[in-house]
Amino acid sequence: MARKKKTFPKRQLRARKYRKDSKGFHDRQIINRIITALYKENNTLSINDLVKSLNLPRTGKKTVEEALTFLCQQNIxxxxxxxxxxxxxxRQYxxxxxDRHPSGxxxxxxxxxRSQFKPLAKEPYISKTRMNxxxxxxxxxxxxxxxRRNDRAEAEVIGVIKRKTTRLAGIYHQLDDGxxxxxxxxxxxxxxxxxAPPALQINNGDAAIVKLIDQERDHSRLHGEITEVLGNPDNIDVHIRLVVEKFxxxxxxxSRVQEEAEHVTPLPGPADREDLREVLHYTVDGKTAKDFDDAIAVEKNLQGYRLYVSIADVSAFVKPGSLIDRDAYERGTSIYFPGAVIPMLPENLSNNLCSLLPDVDRLxxxxxxxxxxxxxxxxxRFARSVIRSSQRFTYGTVKQLIIDKAPSIRRNHQPYLTPLKWAAELAELLRNNRRQRGSIGFTLPEADIRLDAQGKVSSITRAENHFGHQIIEEFMLAANETVAETFAKAKRPMLYRIxxxxxSEKIADFRKFSQLLGLELPKEAATPKWYNSVIEKVRGTSGEYVINTLLLRTMQQARYSPDNKGHFGLAAQYYTHFTSPxxxxxxxxxxxxxxDLLMVREQDQKNYTISRPADSLKQAGTYLSERERIAVSSEREMADRLKCQYMSGRIGxxxxxxISGVSDTVFFVELLDVFVSGAVSLASLSDDYYxxxxxxxxxxxxxxxxIIQMGDYIEVVLLDVEHNKNRISFTLKQTSPTAPHEKIPDKHQMRPIL
Incomplete structure (x- = not known):
């Protein structure tokens, strides 16, 4: 019979106020440092070991002896x-x-x-005073x-096991006191x-990199020395560097990774691949894109359509365990900022050898x-192939060719008019089929931030998402699903996108709120089709924004896992990411x-080697999901900084x-014609106390x-921009919200969720 796990002894749930013992010992800092040292060692330590570990002088031996006597008396x-x-x-440690909040x-x-106690149900809360x-x-x-009653534990920091941060970026100020x-x-x-005063030339208000020093000697304050001056924090390159340092x-x-990237030899080469160079492949990407992952070709026949989705064979250039591979794994993903990119692979691979450039052979x-x-x-079927992309299209050009049917553009692309027509036909069929099975029609807005020649923000609008984008999206979805289904049915290892x-609790809360709005929801379970029925029910009504926003908040985050649990949002039983290596x-x-599948290797792949032998697909899925979240957060941070820069010139x-949300101190707003969000402080409303x-x-x-209701449409005046907090503050133009619009104007396009 398994031993029953212990629960917390009541005496441990009281804050430890180390009282003076018979010898009068009372040094909380030494006590905590000894506990941390004993924990880190996970073994016995002598008094001399502890004196050395704590960097104490010889005279500190008596202090350690007294502290240990006290800890033994306390049964610690x-x-x-x-x-x-x-x-x-x-003792439960x-x-x-x-994960610290700016408030402390x-x-x-x-x-x-490490011990035999039950794990905590929730991440423990640590107050500012117990952060030490x-x-x-x-x-x-x-x-x-x-x-707490809600099963949230409150905790205290006993000691630091390992410092994460050794340097910080910040803004320099010379004040009267230092x-x-x-x-x-x-x-x-x-x-x-x-x-001491900085040795480097620096101006008040400049951004700089600081190396932290004396962290162990002085625990109450941060000390450091400037190692690099970045310059004016309004400069976009400085913004990028600040985001890089923060995340x-x-x-x-x-240099070793760069050198390896300059001398890679692809395997297998063109001679050992299926030759698809006669197939009319072309790429469709954004105007500024340089790393072309995917090319497509569509042929029409008596049965229907044949679709080729040909993806850059990065695996031919990046060998498992190589320097490039280990570095790419650590990065996890490329990160895109307006006007800049932090690539996952060195430029010789991402923009040259792997990129499906037009009129050159590519693997x-x-x-x-x-x-x-x-x-x-x-x-x-799958094939390792060699292709030659014949054309590099932008989404805008495809729109002009198949939607706008612009005569001058069509004259310059005659050989592609029929293949693009077939592509549009097939994409429409695939989209309709996906919708019929229940794929959720949520859309998320995406900012299009344009920079001028000086790197300043010239405009911020909602990014376009037209059928030119959707053609490629449908084909990528089809390829991803096919790959995932093939592996699932073959019962071979796969890293799924789930x-x-x-x-269920969020769904129940959403149902209750909808009833208060008088919205009758379908009674069946919350399936993808149920979501779509709700979206259609409120489409074009005054409640569309608030319902869609709250409905979106009930959803979980997508992630990577070797355990196939399907993709709820796409109503897909099988899904993976294959199209952007x-x-x-x-x-x-x-x-x-x-x-591996194509080569039919006779080996056990349950623990497939990724970049290090110890890594499994499960570990990789967890790590790469986290890297994706960090990338999204950093891209959002950069966008917020540029939005503050842009709006600072529009005060008044x-x-x-x-209105996108409400709290007890502010309500949040999203602007309709400028893709910017901010807050209105309730203290700024003079007509009433809300x-x-x-x-x-x-x-x-x-x-x-x-009533100020989430989803109401109002007019606001820009009040202030706080750059150091990425905070944009508005006030109401009038004291109460206007009547809700009937519908958000069609020009506010949004991007489908994949």
């Missing part, structure tokens, strides 16, 4: 042998990573428990001080004290799909698995907006009864 440590000590196993409090994430010397991102030792750098990352709320992004390639992995005249898949079912490492993994301007009705996502005036 015990003497395991002559002058050797260990921690008691009945957690390893955790600090934080949470312990990535928990690790821990910084954001540090790996720390936690002790539980109490449990020289300081204020961290750009607000999760480090304390200014960094410079021991610890690998922005350059070391690819092709998925060849045959469809009938209704767009149903008849058969499929999107699990929505949270130049910019996504998961796609490179999938390519290698396809090549009036904008139409929709109270939060959280369940109904609205604010109610205490005296007037005026």
């Amino acid at each position: 440590a015990f003497k395991s042998s002559r002058n050797h000590f260990s921690l008691h196993r009945n 957690f390893e955790a990573t600090i 409090f934080g949470f312990g994430t990535d928990l690790l428990l 010397s821990a910084l954001h991102g540090d790996r720390v030792l936690l002790s539980i001080v109490k449990l 020289h300081f750098v204020y961290p750009d990352d607000l999760r480090f709320p304390s200014p960094i004290i410079l021991a 610890h992004l690998p922005s350059t390639f070391n 690819t992995v092709s998925v060849i799909l045959d469809f009938d005249q209704q767009g149903s898949l008849l058969k499929s 999107h699990e079912e929505p949270d 130049i910019r996504r490492y998961p796609d490179l993994i999938v390519h290698r698995l396809i090549c 301007d009036c904008f139409q907006a929709v 109270l939060l009705d959280k369940k109904n996502h609205r604010l109610i005036g205490d005296v007037t009864g005026n």
Whole structure:
């Protein structure tokens, strides 16, 4: 019978106030440092070992002896042998990573428990006063001080196991009482004290990189020295560097990786591949794209259509375990900023050897799909191939050719008019079939940030998403699903892109809110078709924005996993990412698995080697999902910085907006004609005192009864821009919201979720 796991002893749920013992010992810092040292060693330590570990002078031996006596009396440590000590196993300590909020409090994430106690149900909360010397991102030792009623534990940092941050970016200021750098990352709320005036030439207000020093000597304050001056923080290159530092992004390639990239030899070469150079392939990408992952070709026949989706064979150039491969795995993905990119692969690969440039032979992995005249898949096969892309199209050009039918553009592309017509026909069939099976028609807005020649923001609008984009999207979806289904049915290892079912509690809350709005929802379970029926029910109504926003919040995040759980949003039983190996490492993994399948290797692939022998597909899925989230967060951060820069010149301007959320202190707005969001402080409303009705996502005036409802359309005036917080503040042009619009104008295009 399995031993029953222990629960928390009640005495451990009280905050530990180390009292003076009979010898009068009371040094909380030494106590915590000894506990941390014993935990890190995970073995017995002598008094001399501890003195050395704590960097104490010889005179500190007596202090350590007194502290150990106290810890033994408190049943925290015990003497395991002559002058050797260990921690008691009945004490519950957690390893955790600090996720700190700018206000000072934080949470312990990535928990690790060594003892026999039950794991925590939720990530523990750590107040500012119990954070001690821990910084954001540090790996720390936690002790539980109490449990809340909601099963959220409150914890205290006992000590730092490993520092995450050794340098920070920030803004330099010379003040009367010294020289300081204020961290750009607000999760480090304390200014960094410079021991001496900077040796480098620097102006007040310049951005700089600071090396942190004396972290172990002085736990209460940050000390550092400037190692690099970045310059004016309004410069876009400085913005990029600040984001790189905040998210610890690998922005350059070391010389060894660069050298390897210059001398790669692809295997297999063109002679050992299926020759598809006579097939009319072409690429369709954005205007500024340089890394062309995918090329397509569509042929029409008596049965229906044949689709070629040919993807750059990065696996031919990047060998598992190579320097390039290990570096690409660490990066996980390319990161795109307006006017700049941090690539996953060195430029010689991403923009040259792997990129499917026009009029040159390129190595690819092709998925060849045959469809009938209704767009149903008849058969499929894979091939390592060689192609020659004949044309590089932009989405705008495709739109002009097949939607606008611009005569001058069509005259210049006569050989492609019929193939593009076939592509549009097939894409329409695939889209209709996908919708009929229940693929959810959610759309997310995406910003199109344009820069001028000086790197300043010239405009911020909602990015276009027309049928030219959707043709390529449909073909990529079809290829991804086919690859995933092939591996699932063959019961071979695969890294799937999964999107699990929505949270049932969130669905229940959404149903209750919809009833309050008078919206009658279908009673069946929340399937993809149920989602679509709700979306269609509110389409074009005044409640469309609020319903779609809240419905989207019920969904889970997509992630990578070797366990196929389907893709809820696409209503797909099988799905993976195969079509972008130049910019996504998961796609490179999938390519290698396809090549293994084609070569029919006789080997066990349950623990498929990715870049290091110890890595499994499960570990890779977890890590690469996290790298994707970091990339998304950094791209969002960069966009927010540029939005603040752009809006700082429009103080006092009036904008139409929709209320996107409410809280007890502010309500949030999204502008309609400029793709920018911000907040209106309730303190700025002079007509009434507003109270939060959280369940109904609205604010109610205490005296007037005026209602500010999520989804209402209003007019706001830009009040202030706080660059250091990426915060844009508005105030109402009038004291109460206008009547809701009937419908968001069609010009506000949005991007489908994949």
